[in-house]
Amino acid sequence: MKSTTAAPSLRAVAIEDFEGIIDTSNDILNRAADLFLCPISGQPLTVREDEIICASSHWSAVPVNGVLDMIVPAQNTPSAPRAEPLREAAVRAVAEKLSVDGDSSAQALIERVLAPVKSVGNSFFDAEEELFLERFAITNFEPLVQVEQLYPPASARRGTVFHVAVRIKNLSEFPIESAGEFPLLLSYHWLRRDEMVVFEGQRTALPRPVPPGREITVPITVKAPDDLGQHELKVLAVQEGVAWQEDTGMTRDIEISRSEPPSLPDLSNGREFSEVLDDKIAAEFSDGNLQLPEKGVVIEIGGGIRTSFRRSRIGANWTGTFVNCDVSIRLLQIASLLAREEPHPTLQVRLDANAMPIRDGFVDAVFISRAIHHFVDLNQITREIFRVLKPGGQLFLLCEPVGAMYDDFTLDLIERGVNEQVFPKGVYERILSGIGFELDAAQCDWGFSFKGAFRKPL
Numbered sequence: 001m002k003s004t005t006a007a008p009s010l011r012a013v014a015i016e017d018f019e020g021i022i023d024t025s026n027d028i029l030n031r032a033a034d035l036f037l038c039p040i041s042g043q044p045l046t047v048r049e050d051e052i053i054c055a056s057s058h059w060s061a062v063p064v065n066g067v068l069d070m071i072v073p074a075q076n077t078p079s080a081p082r083a084e085p086l087r088e089a090a091v092r093a094v095a096e097k098l099s100v101d102g103d104s105s106a107q108a109l110i111e112r113v114l115a116p117v118k119s120v121g122n123s124f125f126d127a128e129e130e131l132f133l134e135r136f137a138i139t140n141f142e143p144l145v146q147v148e149q150l151y152p153p154a155s156a157r158r159g160t161v162f163h164v165a166v167r168i169k170n171l172s173e174f175p176i177e178s179a180g181e182f183p184l185l186l187s188y189h190w191l192r193r194d195e196m197v198v199f200e201g202q203r204t205a206l207p208r209p210v211p212p213g214r215e216i217t218v219p220i221t222v223k224a225p226d227d228l229g230q231h232e233l234k235v236l237a238v239q240e241g242v243a244w245q246e247d248t249g250m251t252r253d254i255e256i257s258r259s260e261p262p263s264l265p266d267l268s269n270g271r272e273f274s275e276v277l278d279d280k281i282a283a284e285f286s287d288g289n290l291q292l293p294e295k296g297v298v299i300e301i302g303g304g305i306r307t308s309f310r311r312s313r314i315g316a317n318w319t320g321t322f323v324n325c326d327v328s329i330r331l332l333q334i335a336s337l338l339a340r341e342e343p344h345p346t347l348q349v350r351l352d353a354n355a356m357p358i359r360d361g362f363v364d365a366v367f368i369s370r371a372i373h374h375f376v377d378l379n380q381i382t383r384e385i386f387r388v389l390k391p392g393g394q395l396f397l398l399c400e401p402v403g404a405m406y407d408d409f410t411l412d413l414i415e416r417g418v419n420e421q422v423f424p425k426g427v428y429e430r431i432l433s434g435i436g437f438e439l440d441a442a443q444c445d446w447g448f449s450f451k452g453a454f455r456k457p458l
Contacts, residue, residue: 027345028345028347029047029050029052029063030047031321031347032045032052032068032323032347032349033045033046033047033052034321035297035321035323035358035362036052036070036349036357036358037357037358037359038054038055038056038058038059038357039059039070039071039072039351039357040054040058040059040072041054041056041058041059042357043055043056043058050062050063052068059072065333065336066332066333066335066336066337066339066348067329067332067333067336067348067349067350068347068348068349068350069329069349069350070349070350070351070357071350071351071352089141089142089172089173089174090114090138090173091107091110091111091114092107092141093138093141093142093173093174094110094113094114094138095107095110096141097138098110117129138174138175139174139175139176139177139179139180139209140174140175140176140177140180140182140183140184140239141172141173141174142172142173143170143172143174143176143184143237143239144170144171144172144245144248145168145169145170145171145172145176145184145237145245145248146168146169146171146248147166147167147168147235147236147237147248147249147250148167148168148169148215149165149166149167149217149250149377149378149379150164150165150166150167150233150235150250150251150252151164151165151166151167151378151423151424151427151430151431152164152165152222152233152252152254152426152427152430153254153261153424153425153426153427153429153430154254154255154261154426154429154430154433155254155255155256155257155261155426156222156224156254156255156256156257156261157224157256157257157258157259157260157261158224158225158226158227158228158256158257158258159223159224159225159226160223160224160260161202161221161222161223161224162222162224162424162425163219163220163221163222163404163424163425164188164219164220164222164233164235164424165217165218165219165220165421165422165423165424165427166186166217166218166219166220166235167215167216167217167218167376167421168186168210168215168216168217168218168237169213169214169215170210170211170212170213170214170215171212171213171248172212173212174212175209175210175211175212176206176209176210177206177208177209177210178205178206181241182239182240182241182242183205183239183240184206184237184238184239184240185203185204185205185206185237185238185239185240186203186204186205186206186218186220186235186236186237186238187200187201187202187203187204187220187235187236187237187238187244188201188202188220188222188233188234188235188236189201189233189234189236190225190231190232190233190234191231191232191234191251192225192227192229192230192231192232197225197227197231198223198225201222201223202221202222202223203238203240204218204219204220204221206218207405207406207411207414208411208414208415214417215376215419216414217419217421217422219403219404219405219422219423219424220235221404224254224256225256227256228256228257228258229255229256230253230254230255230256231253231254231255231256232251232252232253232254233251233252233253233254234249234250234251235249235250235251236248236249236250237249261425261426264425264442264443264444264450265443265444266443266444266445266446266447267281267284267285267443267445268281268445268446268449273446273449275399278399278445278446278449279308279311279369279399281445281449281451282308282311282369282398282399282451283308283311283312283313285396285398285441285443285451285453286308286309286312286314286315286367286396286398286453287312287313287314288441289394289396289440289441289453290312290314290315290365290394290396290453291394292314292318292320292364292365293320293364294319294320295319295320295321296320296321296364297320297321297322297323297362297363297364298315298318298320298321298322298323298363298364298365298366298367299322299323299325299356299358299363299365299366299367299388300322300323300324300325300366300367300368300369301325301353301366301367301368301371301372301381301385302325302326302327302353302368302369302370302371302372302374303324303325303326303335303367303369304326304328304331304335305331305334305335305338306335306338307322307324307335307346307367307369308367308369308396308398308399309322309365309367310322310339310342310346316342316343317343317344318344319344320364321347322344322345322346322347323346323347323348323349324339324346324347324348324349325349325350325351325353325356326348326350327350327352328350329350332348332349332350333348335348336348353375353381353384354375354377354380354381354384355384356384356388358388359388360387360388361387361388361389361390361391361393362388362390363388363389363390363393364389364390364393364394365389365393365394365395365396366385366388366389366393366394366395366396367396367398368395368396368397368398368400369396369397369398369399369400370398370399370400370401371400372397372400373400373401373420373421373422373423374419374420374421375419376419378423378427378431379431379434379435382395382431382432382435382437383435386435386436386437386456389456390456391456391457391458392455392456392457392458393455393456394440394453394454394455394456395432395437395453395454395455395456396451396452396453396454397428397450397451397452397454398451399449399450399451400423400428400449400450400451401421401422401423401448401449401450402422402423402424402425402428402444402447402448402449402450403422403423403424403448404422404424405422406420406422410422425444428450428452429442429452432452432454436456436457437454437455437456438454438455438456438457439452439453439454439455440453440454440455441453
């Protein structure tokens with residue numbers, strides 16, 4: 001997660017300076033037009049005065065406060081319908097709580113009680129009505145959990161315990177949790193050549209209750225089988241004492257070997273962790289592994305207000321086209337102010353990194369620092385990065401979290417809907433290798449801050 005505890009200071013800036021911060025002498029706009037395509041049609045872009053326009057007139061944009069916005073707002077997006085509490089599942093759940101399940105007359109009465117209540121325009125009264133069902137503390141009622149993503153390492157030593165990241169979605173009507181009489185847990189089977197090797201895998205509890213429709217990534221504990229060779233790990237949910245949810249699981253291959261996967265070097269050297277020191281180590285890692293032409297294109301995804309690329313010695317002095325991409329206009333506007341102190345221009349752009357309006361094979365290097373773990377699908381974002389990189393182009397993952405648990409602060413963020421995730425050792429390497437990247441160098445400082453340099457083959 002990006003730090004908000006050490007915001008850099010800003011010198012006094014006049015409003016007219018802020019409004020004119022973008023270089024409209026066409027140098028930086030021409031760089032943008034050379035790099036990007038129209039986010040609507042995919043057609044080339046051109047510069048007209050202080051405006052970037054699509055060659056086919058589908059789209060145009062004027063940089064505002066130093067930021068080029070390439071997000072196209074959705075048109076006519078329907079508003080989400082108000083959730084109605086009158087559902088068959090709700091009626092049966094309340095009937096079960098009131099011990100009248102099976103009594104048709106009682107259930108008919110409950111249906112009338114649960115009929116929607118018209119809003120009275122008082123936010124307090126209306127909120128109380130919306131919370132009505134929560135007063136029954138209905139959880140784990142006919143739960144249905146879908147495994148959306150499975151992130152295991154490529155290999156594990158036989159008989160040892162390791163961790164796998166599992167992204168799940170609650171498809172049921174009510175919250176799910178790993179508590180109560182029939183808790184909802186995550187577990188696994190081991191298979192080999194479609195034959196069951198281990199059926200009763202170890203259980204892992206959900207770190208927090210998961211509301212209906214919400215997704216969460218959970219690091220689960222797995223014990224490797226004793227047999228060597230290729231195995232299939234199937235991860236799925238089980239409601240203890242009720243049933244396994246076989247149809248909603250996901251399977252991945254893992255090689256079971258005699259030896260542990262090699263450990264990554266730790267260059268923290270016993271020093272106390274701080275983000276400042278971690279950033280310094282990341283800059284040293286970049287300078288030791290980055291290979292750039294004199295001119296070209298570098299993109300940082302999720303760069304925020306201070307990019308990792310410009311912190312490195314090579315990045316600070318590089319004169320090619322550098323683009324800082326983020327999802328927040330306000331962060332990018334602050335970045336524009338701070339970038340005035342840098343000797344070379346940075347183009348601040350808001351875009352969707354999962355679908356970048358950039359030609360195939362056009363970028364020399366991509367940087368991501370403390371950001372890739374926020375993406376819902378690591379396979380999708382890394383495939384997109386592979387697409388835009390030139391053959392021989394590099395990807396730098398810096399200061400990305402590695403681990404098997406969440407602290408209380410992170411759990412609170414997850415409960416509020418923030419997509420915080422942590423991935424066990426070996427996951428980043430396996431994902432990128434599967435897409436086609438080659439690993440140039442990697443280290444894991446303090447045992448939880450991963451740094452890797454990957455390359456797209458020539």
